[in-house]
Amino acid sequence: MSIRVAGVSKSFGTFKALDNVSLDVPQGTLLALLGPSGSGKTTLLRIIAGLEWPDSGRIEEDGTDITDRHARQREVGFVFQHYALFRHMSVFENVAFGMRVRKAPQAEVKARVDELLHLVRLDGLGGRKPSQLSGGQRQRVALARALAIRPRILLLDEPFGALDAKVRVELRQWLRRLHDEIGMTTVFVTHDQEEAFELADDVVVMNEGHVEQRGKPDEVFDKPATPFVMDFLGNVNVYHGRVENGQAFWHDVPIAYPEYPHAQARPARVFLRPPELDIARAATAGAAPAVESEKSLPATVLRLTRTGAITRITCQPLEGGGELNVDLPTVAAREMAFLPGEQVTITPRSVRVFLPDPEYVI
Amino acid sequence: MASKPRDSATASSPIGLLLIAGAVVSVGLLIVVPLASVFVEALANGPHAWWAALAEDPDTRHAIWLSLTVAPIAVLINTIFGVAAAWLVARFRFPGRSLLVSLFDVPFSVSPVVAGLALVLIFGRQGLLGPTLAWLAVKVIFAWPGLVLATTFVTLPLVVRELIPVMEAIGPEEEMAAVSLGASGWQVFWRVTLPNIRWALLHGIVLANARAMGEFGAVYVVSGHIAGATDTMPLRVEKLFQEYRTPASMAVASVLAGLALITLVAKVVIERQLEAESKELAAARATGADTDPSTGGLGS
Numbered sequence: 211m212s213i214r215v216a217g218v219s220k221s222f223g224t225f226k227a228l229d230n231v232s233l234d235v236p237q238g239t240l241l242a243l244l245g246p247s248g249s250g251k252t253t254l255l256r257i258i259a260g261l262e263w264p265d266s267g268r269i270e271e272d273g274t275d276i277t278d279r280h281a282r283q284r285e286v287g288f289v290f291q292h293y294a295l296f297r298h299m300s301v302f303e304n305v306a307f308g309m310r311v312r313k314a315p316q317a318e319v320k321a322r323v324d325e326l327l328h329l330v331r332l333d334g335l336g337g338r339k340p341s342q343l344s345g346g347q348r349q350r351v352a353l354a355r356a357l358a359i360r361p362r363i364l365l366l367d368e369p370f371g372a373l374d375a376k377v378r379v380e381l382r383q384w385l386r387r388l389h390d391e392i393g394m395t396t397v398f399v400t401h402d403q404e405e406a407f408e409l410a411d412d413v414v415v416m417n418e419g420h421v422e423q424r425g426k427p428d429e430v431f432d433k434p435a436t437p438f439v440m441d442f443l444g445n446v447n448v449y450h451g452r453v454e455n456g457q458a459f460w461h462d463v464p465i466a467y468p469e470y471p472h473a474q475a476r477p478a479r480v481f482l483r484p485p486e487l488d489i490a491r492a493a494t495a496g497a498a499p500a501v502e503s504e505k506s507l508p509a510t511v512l513r514l515t516r517t518g519a520i521t522r523i524t525c526q527p528l529e530g531g532g533e534l535n536v537d538l539p540t541v542a543a544r545e546m547a548f549l550p551g552e553q554v555t556i557t558p559r560s561v562r563v564f565l566p567d568p569e570y571v572i
Numbered sequence: 573m574a575s576k577p578r579d580s581a582t583a584s585s586p587i588g589l590l591l592i593a594g595a596v597v598s599v600g601l602l603i604v605v606p607l608a609s610v611f612v613e614a615l616a617n618g619p620h621a622w623w624a625a626l627a628e629d630p631d632t633r634h635a636i637w638l639s640l641t642v643a644p645i646a647v648l649i650n651t652i653f654g655v656a657a658a659w660l661v662a663r664f665r666f667p668g669r670s671l672l673v674s675l676f677d678v679p680f681s682v683s684p685v686v687a688g689l690a691l692v693l694i695f696g697r698q699g700l701l702g703p704t705l706a707w708l709a710v711k712v713i714f715a716w717p718g719l720v721l722a723t724t725f726v727t728l729p730l731v732v733r734e735l736i737p738v739m740e741a742i743g744p745e746e747e748m749a750a751v752s753l754g755a756s757g758w759q760v761f762w763r764v765t766l767p768n769i770r771w772a773l774l775h776g777i778v779l780a781n782a783r784a785m786g787e788f789g790a791v792y793v794v795s796g797h798i799a800g801a802t803d804t805m806p807l808r809v810e811k812l813f814q815e816y817r818t819p820a821s822m823a824v825a826s827v828l829a830g831l832a833l834i835t836l837v838a839k840v841v842i843e844r845q846l847e848a849e850s851k852e853l854a855a856a857r858a859t860g861a862d863t864d865p866s867t868g869g870l871g872s
Contacts, residue, residue: 261748281751288752294745297852298767308753311763341852359753 211271211362211395212237213258218267220253227253229419230267235397235412240389242406243399245416246442251399252291254416255365258397260284271362287356289366293348295340301327301351302336308359326354329388346377353385357392366398370405382409403443407431415439437564440481447487447534449480451563458563461507461529465561481562484537489523491546492553506555509534511548516540523548525556607829614826617819625823631799632824635808642716642804643784646723650780654731655773659765661732662739663747673736679728687725688793691718714796719804722790727780734776735769738846741853742768771845778842782835786828 215233219226228250235241243251256262258269260281268277276284296304303310305323314322327333330350340348349369356364369385370378386409389396400406406413407427415422415430415438423435434440441448451459454475458467460482470476492508509525512533516522521543523536536556538546548554615622626632661673679687694700695712705712712718746768750760766773788806795802803811805828812821 259752261752281748282754282756284752286752288749290745290749292745294749296746296750296764296767307750307755307763311750311753311755311759341855355749355753 212273213363213395213397214268214270214273215254215258216268216270218254218257218264218269220250220257220262220264226419228257228264231416231419231421232267233414233421233424235395237395238393239411240386240396240409241398241412241414242410243397243414243416244401244403244406244442245422246401248418249416250419251416252367255367255397255399258363259286259288259365261288285359285362287359287361287364289349289352289356289364289369291368291371293340293352295348295351295355297340299339300336301332301338301340301343304340304351305336305354305358307355312359322358323354326358329357330354344377345373346381349373349381362394364394364396366396368400369398370402371400378405385409415442417442434481434562437479437481440562440564445484445535447482447484447532449482449531451478451480452476453478453563453565458561460558460561461527461531463505463507463558465558465563467563469563470565476565479564481564482534482558483560484522484535485520486559487534487536488557488559489525489536489538489546489548490555490557491548492555506557507534508553508555511550511552511554513550514543514548516543525554527556607832610822610825610829613818613822616822621819622823622826625820626827629820631803632808632812632820634800635803635805635824636827638716638719638803639785639805642719642723643781645720646727646784647777647781649720649724650727650731651773651777653728654735654776655769657732658735658739658769661736663744676729676732679726684722684726684787684789684791685793688722688790691721691725691790691794695721713794714798714802716802718794719791719802722794723784723787726787726790727783730780730783731773731776734772734779738769738772739765741850771842771849775839775842775846778835778838782832785831 213233213235215231218228218231220228231250231254233254243254245251253262257264260276260279264277268275270276271284296307299307302323305326306319309319309322323336324333327336330353332347332350332354335343335347340351343351349372353366353369370381373381382405398409407430410427412424413427413430414424417438423430423439425433430439431443434443440446449460451461452475453459453467453470455473456466456468456471457464458470458478458480459465460480465480467478470478490506508528510528512524512526514521514523519540520537521540523538523543525534525536527534534556626636657672657676661669692699692713695705695718696702697706697713699713710717712721746764747760750764755763786806787804788810791804792807795804795807797803797807797811799808799811805824809821809824809828812818812824
């Protein structure tokens, strides 16, 4: 079942949650809606499920307009952020709910629930109450409950948000395999880019009610379409430089930027990812400052922060400006043994330049 | 909890002891002694006289029967109204919502006598709807429908006030989940909403029933105080007392006091359940950092 969202807008009072959003989800895709809170991703998911009505625009399933179809008739499986399990029902009855309200015969209900509990690895726990389960188990009950009605689309709202790190990683690998087995069109909402990139076939980055970028995880990561995406994907160094004559300037370091061949200088933002910077010790102390490579920026090491396999080196460029983060594998950082106060040179391997208002470029 | 051991330093200090003594004396004088004296007076001539005072006076019998009819009808109306109103207020945002919530409290702030008079002004023979009711040959004031109206009015806030905070705490997610699984509005209500609010609802019903049984002021005005016709138990107590039939009056009063004690016990039992449920809700919300053995095998 493919989904098409066409020009959907939705406001809550004066807050515009969705602004003319369009989106195609082909049959069998596992798609992530990625964005910060308030970007409209959950609202979009709820509109697809029929739990929320759009102010304007259409929702289509396989080309059929289902905008006015009640959530009850949409055959959509929805997994809520905090699971929303029925507290007073057993695990079995939770999973059986969708079939009970359809008045399915008892034998069929029993067979299907047992099959699903096996699928989500909760065999034998049917008699428990949700309050007697761990977070990861509750999540899987919610999933089994949603799958019980044999939905044609599966929607998950922050499916792993409330779980601890280890369970989260295991559960998302498991969900990926489950999706590959069942092949159901699946959309999930997350604010965690790692989750989106690891799990999804397609990533849609949302911000302030509109789609910033859509693409394969690699595309989105390697070619961020907007400064927002670049920034959201994490911990970038931003420098307010300029462009002129086919070059952008990061401090005084020139970077080829053929997109802007004009002589008139324009302000531009230069984005550098911490892992895409090379760092080297400056010429030995005592000697006259060597003429550094034109492509390098001299700086002073301020501090080193180790976060597991990565060590972050925070530097202060000599000519001023904001601090600069460089990420090195911890092993490499240990070999280099940088110390705070040391002089270094920083060379970018790759840089992205965004003009503040691209439409102005002739 | 009263049963937990107190901090001995506080409890044994002179001021602590003084405060405890003060509390015990005032509760004793204001609540325990008067309540006990009702039973003592009622049973002063033995259980046979007590029973005779209740069962052998047809007007008293009628008053008991009337109370046992009017109160459940009023409570039923309030239950239906309370659930519907709480659903509306807890699940929807609309203009005038907070005004509506404040209006639910009017019966608490208005004197019951005023409420009774207001009903007479509307439904009485000279009232707003008087001619219409006369034409339909329906008697409201000085008849049981008036008693039901007055009782419903004074107990109105009890159920809805009990339900709104509970429904807001539970949130709409379970109901939305039920809808997405294909449940109709009624199925959502009976299978999800009602089981979740059942103890709060029962709590409201018990309180409303206690209030309905004991209501005097509003009922006094609309009933016309007709013995054997519109006298409820509290009205009967007052009338017997005015007629210097104190033992009979105390016998009826003891029935009301007994009902109050039963209510008290029911209330305590229900409140325990409510407390347990709210703890369960909190536990369900907790983002349990889980060391869950059965997820262990998923990654491999």
